[in-house]
Amino acid sequence: MKDLLSILREAPGSIRLEVSGEDLLTFSSHLINRAKEELATQVAEARKVRFLTKEQVKELCGVCDATLWHWNRKGYLKAVKIGNKIRYRTSDIQRILGERESK
Incomplete structure (x- = not known):
């Protein structure tokens, strides 16, 4: 059985659709819940990202300020x-160190 969206896409001409208030509330609640779930996932992923200071990066990579620039x-x-501070993603540093090891 086709879903409503595919039927609407394939229908020739214009379509008049009647929706009850209850249906709109259910639909909006569904959209809001879905948006909340997606946002929660993004926030959780962002919290996993760790950052290092310039001094930490210079020490780990054995480079100077000019090289970082x-x-x-x-x-x-x-x-x-981040705010008025410069930071570097830990994942980027790991990538660089991995490239150096493979050489």
Whole structure:
């Protein structure tokens, strides 16, 4: 059996649809709940991201301020501004260190 959306897409001409207030409330509740779930998932993922300071990155990678500046400018290691502080994603540092190990 086709769902309503596919029927509406295939229908020629215009369609008049009557919806009750209860149906609208149910539909809106469904949309709100779905949006909440998606947002909760995104927030949980964002909380998993860890950041390092410039000093930590310099020590881990064995580089100086100028190298970090060049890497950021070239897009190799993008700095993230959080408030007025510069931070680097731990996952990006792991990628760089992994590339160095494989050489």
